[in-house]
Amino acid sequence: MTRATIKDIAIAAGVSEAAVSFALNDKPGVSADTRSRIRASAEALGWHPNVAARALSADKARAVGLVIARSPERVGSESFFLQLIAGIESALAKLSLALVLQIAPSVDDEMNTYRRWWSERRVDGVLLVDLRTDDPRPEMIAALRMPAVVIGDPGNSSIPGIAIDDTPAMNAIVAHLAEEGHRNIAHVCGPADLAHTRRRIDAFRSATSSLGITTIGSQSTDYSESSGVEATRQLLALPNRPTAIVFDNEILAVSGMSTIHAAGLSVPGDVAIVSWEDHVICTATVPQLTALRRDPFALGRRSAAALLDLLDGKPAHGVDEPTPGLTVRGSTRP
Amino acid sequence: MTRATIKDIAIAAGVSEAAVSFALNDKPGVSADTRSRIRASAEALGWHPNVAARALSADKARAVGLVIARSPERVGSESFFLQLIAGIESALAKLSLALVLQIAPSVDDEMNTYRRWWSERRVDGVLLVDLRTDDPRPEMIAALRMPAVVIGDPGNSSIPGIAIDDTPAMNAIVAHLAEEGHRNIAHVCGPADLAHTRRRIDAFRSATSSLGITTIGSQSTDYSESSGVEATRQLLALPNRPTAIVFDNEILAVSGMSTIHAAGLSVPGDVAIVSWEDHVICTATVPQLTALRRDPFALGRRSAAALLDLLDGKPAHGVDEPTPGLTVRGSTRP
Structure with missing residues (x-):
């Protein structure tokens, strides 16, 4: 394994290794002409300042970290994270900053x-999710x-964050279902220990109650396909089926x-879905699903930009995410 | 921004900074007792050897790189890459190696x-895809x-790779469709400049020709939803519709x-799908899709393991991926 060394550059430029060192480290000891000749040789050889050496002197890693504390198998099935990562990348790539990624089995491992x-x-800093x-x-x-910047900050944490207020989105969903005549609505949510799940549960309770809608509340899952099947089965088995x-x-x-189809029921005739x-x-x-139009790519890009501002010494400030819109399709409107 | 320094450790252990430096760098100059007391203080303060300093001396980055040369927006929609990344992570995490990830707009940027x-x-090394x-x-x-290790090496590249032979999988798919009575089959593939697309096109031609099946061949797409719609529309408009x-x-x-449903045709009655x-x-x-059971997570894990072997100085050798099986569902069997 060889890389272009000071020696290689010295030979190419026809100067001493000391002269190369002076030139590349912006130190006096060589003429302007020699300096520019050495730089040109260095560039031609593909030489770059050693990031490890630069990190030592400038105390910069030129990298941003992201840890996702979910099982690797689970992370792979949702589109949210890869789009979020792609968005983060799109902001970092402009500055040639690297993203260092780790999937950790638990919050302890993450810490x-x-x-x-x-x-x-x-x-140099990290983005916090979940x-x-x-x-x-x-x-x-x-x-x-x-x-650090928290993505989806509830607004009371000790570090700056991207605030995502799920309340207006939940209000829009429940209002749409109420308009379509629904009076008994259920909510199948993520793990109850996630802050954003908790916020959605509260928003769902408040939206349904203000419209006088019956609900058995929110059923927690681990986001897996099998937990979605199980939660739906339990809801369908209720005497007051939503x-x-x-x-x-x-x-x-x-x-x-x-699961609804397998039970011989129709969407949206028997049960509407969002x-x-x-x-x-x-x-x-079939039918197509009514869905909330979020943009995880843009969220990733904005989150990375907020962290870059922080690394740049700009004041740490939270950012409010726009409220996502609802795309109405056949699963709620026959 | 402060981290535990030599000075902090010296204060905590009640020794000189020089003694701390000797102890932590495994150099003589302190007694065994003092050395272990200093180490304990260092550990309590959360001190770790500086990776930048270690990288300089040992010439190791303790990180593995992956560049994906597709548009960030496109990468986010397919499940393959996130599962692959999760698999790579699962192998690296055991050794506390980091994954440095970059999404590049082109192969030139990737290089x-x-x-x-x-x-x-x-x-310390990279995994090559696409x-x-x-x-x-x-x-x-x-x-x-x-x-470096190439994931999906056609077997003639200058660096070791994970060989994926798509021929038996394509043979199994075509044989299944032939058994179900199909005599006119088409193939909607990825970008034609990808080596694995080329191999699948060849395998499709050879499988259909050996069974005497009519085909208009393989239609290239850029993997996007819209290109899939367009390719299918063109196939449905043919006088000899597959x-x-x-x-x-x-x-x-x-x-x-x-697209088939929108054209008023049925699956699998009019057109079967794999x-x-x-x-x-x-x-x-509806109906559920007959699909090839690949395991991108396991592929990622095996690829990372092959690269780790290489970094470990073990002989570079290619690995043959197992042939994925076919899960037959309603889209090909009424």
Whole structure:
């Protein structure tokens, strides 16, 4: 394994290694002409300043970290994360910053990863996702004094965040279902310990109650296909079966739809369905799924931009995400 | 921004900074007792060896790189890549190696990224995906002497690879469709400049010809939903409309199915469908989709393991992927 070294450049430029070192490190000791000749040789050989050496001197890793604390198998099925990552990339690539990615089996592992990354100077800052209702991470990150931005910040954490208010979106969904005549609506949500799940549960309760709509409330899942099937089966078995169900992502929504069909019921005739995530999958089903139009790509890009501002020494400030719109399709409107 | 320094550890352990430096760098100059006391203090303060300093001395980045040269928007819709990434992660995490990820707009940008990563010592090696039919990357990577493994190597590249032979899988699909009575089959594939697309086109031609099946051949797409719709429309407009279509991924397959339904035709009555990728989406459609059972997660894990062997100084060798099986569902069997 060889890379262009000071020696290679010295030979190519016909100067001493010391002269190369002076030229590339912006130190006096060589003439302007020699300096520019050495630089040209260095460039021709594909030489770049060694990032490790630069990191040591400038204390910069030129990388941003993201840890996702879900099982790797589960992460792969949802479109949200890959789109989010692609959006983060699109902001970092402009500055040739790297994204260092880790999928951790638990929040404890995630915290160990932050400690290691920070002490090893592997990242300059991190993006936090999947905030918990009682989350130890913001406090720990604040204590490390590691620059960070929380994606989906409930607004009371110790580090700046991208605020996502699910209330207007939930109000729009429930209002649409009420308009279509539904008076008994259920909600199949994600893990109850996620802060955004908790916010959606509260928003669902408040939206239904203000419209006088019956609900058995929100059923938690782990976002997997099988948990979506199970939650839907339980709802269909109720004596007061709901006539409409709001699902927290596209995987749950299509699992729920298959379960309704398998039970010999029709969508939307017997049960209407809304997906809290739009994706090509939502237009592939029969009928097509009414879905919330979020933009995880844009969310990733904005989140990375907020972290870059912070790394740039600009004041840390939260950003409010726009309210996603609802695309009405056949699963709620016959 | 402060991290535990030599000074902090010296204060905590009640010794000089020099003693801390000796102890942590495994150099003589302190007693065994003092050494272990200093180490304990360092550990309590969350100190880790600085990865940048270690990278300089050991010439190791402790990171592996992956560049995906597709548009970020496109990458986000397919499940393949996130599952692949999750699999790679699962192998790297055991060794606390980081994955450095970049989505590049073109192969040229991808090559620039490799040059930069390698000269900056940001990665110890890379995984290559989406090999082109006439790909400049293996030669360039070999010239850089950068350790690398190609995922989906056609077997003639200059660097070791994970060999994926699509021929038996294509044979199984075509044989299944022939058994179901189809005598006119089409293939909607990915970009024609991808090596694996080329191999599938060849395999499709050879499988159909050996069974005496009519085909208009393979239609290229860019993997997007809209290109899947367009390719299917063209096939349906043919005077000798195919009675079965093989789609190269799940996004193309569901787009094709919607297009067939929109044209007032039935699946599988008028046109049978096979997806070259199984996903929850394939069981969400009506009818459910017959699909090839690949395992991108396992592929990612095996690819990372092959690269880790290479980094470990073990002999570089290619690995043959197992042939994926076919899950027959309603889209090909009424």
